[in-house]
Structure formats: structure tokens, C-alpha cells
Amino acid sequence: MQLTKPTLHNAAFLKPGLSLALGCLLFASAYVPARAADDTIKIGVPMELSGRFVAFGTSGKRGVEMAVDAFKGRVANKKIEILLRDVQSDAQVTVQVLNDLIAQKKVNLLIGPISSAMVSAAIPAWRQGKPIWISHGSTTPRTEEEVGAEPRFFHTFPYSYHYQAAMSAGLKQALGSGKTAAILYADDAYGRAALPAAKKYFSEAGFKLGVEELVRSGAADMNPVLQKIRFSKPDVLINLVQTSDLATLAKQIRIAGLETPYLTDGVDIFIEEWQKAVGDAQEGWIGVAGYFPGLTRPASKDRPDLFPSLAEWEAKFRQRYNAAPAYLDVGAYSATIMLLLAVDKAGSDDPEKVAIELKKLDVQTLLGRGHFTPTPSGTMNQAFQDLMVVQRQGGKNVIVYPNDLANGKLIPRTAK
Secondary structure, three states: OOOOOOOOOOHHHOOHHHHHHHHHHHHHHHHHHHHHHHOEEEEEEEEOOOOOOHHHHHHHHHHHHHHHHHOOOEEOOEEEEEEEEEOOOOHHHHHHHHHHHHHHOOOOEEEOOOOHHHHHHHHHHHOOOOOEEEEOOOOOHHHHHHHOOOOOEEEOOOOHHHHHHHHHHHHHHHHOOOOEEEEEEEOOHHHHHHHHHHHHHHHHOOOEEEEEEEEOOOOOOOHHHHHHHHHHOOOEEEEEOOHHHHHHHHHHHHHHOOOOOEEEOOOHHHOHHHHHHHHHHHOOEEEEEOOOOOOOOOOOOOOOOOOOOHHHHHHHHHHHHOOOOOHHHHHHHHHHHHHHHHHHHHOOOOHHHHHHHHHHOOEEEOOEEEOOEOOOOOOOOEOOOOOEEEEEEOOEEEEEEOOOOOOOOOOOOOOO
16 A cells, blocks of 8 residues: 555544644744744845956945944844845846746845946835845946836935036146046947037136047947047046046056046946056046045944944954955945844834835934935935045046045146
8 A cells, every 4th residue: 555645634534632733833933934934134235246346246235244243143133134236237137036036035135236237227126125225336427317206216325417416527626627527438438428418517617628529338449539629639538437447548648648637426436446457557547535544433323233433333344354445445335334223123124114114314424424304305314425526647537626625735647
């Protein structure tokens, strides 16, 4: 006779005691996963851990890791579970990852990705469930136009117009009006979106805009464009390119001996990988930042355990990763801590409750005041908009604007 395994259908033919025990076992096995889920706060972390924007995703990942450790892995009396996923700096992969996190893993909290292109790709998938989305990245105004008004979208990184407003104001103060400027922009989400803001703010600051040139993303040879810049002889070259493209550009500007006195960028010049890649070619470049290594800021009076002084936090970072932190590291850490504080106050990961607590937050972070306010351009929840203009001088960061933070003056670069 062939023996069969007990099932719900044949359990009735078992002895009463065995039937009761089996019933309890089945109930327990069904109940345990539910308890485990109730005892866990899941956070989806889609990041660019490979591909063109790997420097961005690596920083984002490190910031999240340190924030979770600062909370000792628990929030609202529950274990924090980080669902880290590599979007590979690819739009289609980003969509797949977001769909899996939201539709399959049912996450209510999301941090990342960071690059403008990947955030843009993620928006349609995010709309399917609309979890709380902490976006510490994406400078393109397109993000603001598409999701800025969403009450569950929280942006913790300056937009490209914040870059250009600060940069143009700083250069106007240092150089005065009447100077000429050329613009070089990449054929990607960042470059095309940043172009209108650069033209607007530099024109309003009194700069005469001349040559406006496009470079293809991933181009190996930018010399034809640089020759056009050379002939126009601008005082300022406004560069709207990122990551590996900026490294290629900086090295070719140096090799070509381009004599433009002032070269501007966004935050990429503070990334250690970029500095190592370009070497001496980084000299004289001007960027904007809310943070850079060596900046001083005291610990939070209310939560020094979560927001120690920058010097103390940097020391912990260097010990852990054997590298200098970048703006994105500090920003991702601060944004994640803010999210966890809101979850703790809400007592759960319920999106509505967490959104309410996020809007109430007003804390002193590693980047300064952590508080969400609306922007005039349409983002409902924006934090960290204040930027400094900083120049690379002798391998160091020198603040040249605003005056109350400045520790040096803007100087023209040399082509040699």
C-alpha cells in the first residue's frame, strides 16, 4: 500500500490528538511570516552600483549604510531591512527594479536612485504604488515638473537652477558685470535640463553669453568643441556635464592648453574619484557644494548621536571606507536619518503617517538645517538648497562665496 503525506483533506482521518497538533503546526507556520513582516521596516534602495553613474550610487549606498548603523539597525522597535538593488545606470533596469520593489516587495519607503536620468526613468514605476520617496539626487527641473507636487516625494538635493543661481552670483561678485561666458552642455538629461537655468541666471548676472556647444555623452574626443571655445575667447566656460564625461573634458582642456580663466561645474569636482582621474587638471575648477571634506560644522544640540560634528563623522567614514566622503555621502546619510526619524515618530512605515512626520521635521543635520519647504518652482517638499561656490586651488577646496563663509578669493586658472 502506498503511503500519502497528511493534507488538509485527509487530516480528518487522523487521531484527534494528532489532528489537533497538526492544526496548530499549520497555523503556526502560516503565522510566523506575518509576524516577521510586522517586525521589519523595509526600505527599498535602488542605486547606480555599476555603469556610468557608479560614483553616485556608491556614495548613496554608503550614506544609507552609515545611517542604518547610527540607528543600530532598528527603528520604531522594528528591524530595518535594506533592499539594496543595482539599477546599473540603465533606464530599463531601473524600471524593472522599481517595479519589483513596489509591486512584489511591497516597500513603503524608497531612497534612490540618484542620477537625473535614472530618477526620470523611475517616475512611472513609482506612480504605481507611490511609496515615500526620498530623492537625494536628480538636479533636472523635469523631476520637479513631474513629481515635485506629489506629497510623498521628498527632494533633498539642489536642482540645477540652484547650482546656476549660486554660481552666477558668486562669479558676478568676484568678476563684476560685462564678462563673457560660453556654455558647453552634454546631450543627456542633466545637460539639456541645466541649459535654460544657466542661460537665465548668468544673463541676469550681467554676463554676455556667446558660444553654446553640445557634446555627446561618452564622447572620447571633445577637441573639435574645445577649438570653437578657444576661438570665442570667453572669460568663463560653463560646463554642464557629469561624471566620466567631466573627467574626459577636464583632461582634454588641460592637454589642449585652453586659456579660459574660469571653468565652472556642479558638484562632481568634489568627488575623490574625479580628482584622482584628472590629477593636476583639476586646478582652478569652480564648483558648488553644500559640503566638502574638511568643512567645519558642530554637532547637533538635540541629536549628537545621529548628527555629530562633521569632523567626527568624517573620521568614522574614513575608518570604515578608507576614502574621503563626498557631498552625496553626507547628503544620503542626512536624508536617510531624516527618514528614519520620521518612521520612528510615526511608529510604522505607513506612508501617510511617515509623510506627516517628515513634513514636521526640523533638525540640525550634517548639511545644516533639515526641514522641508516648498520651492517657488513647484516642489512641495524640498530640503538643502543653500550652496557655496568653491574653487580647487593647490589641491584644496577654497570657499569664495558667500562672504560669511569665504576663506579665500577666486583666482584665474592658467592653461599650463
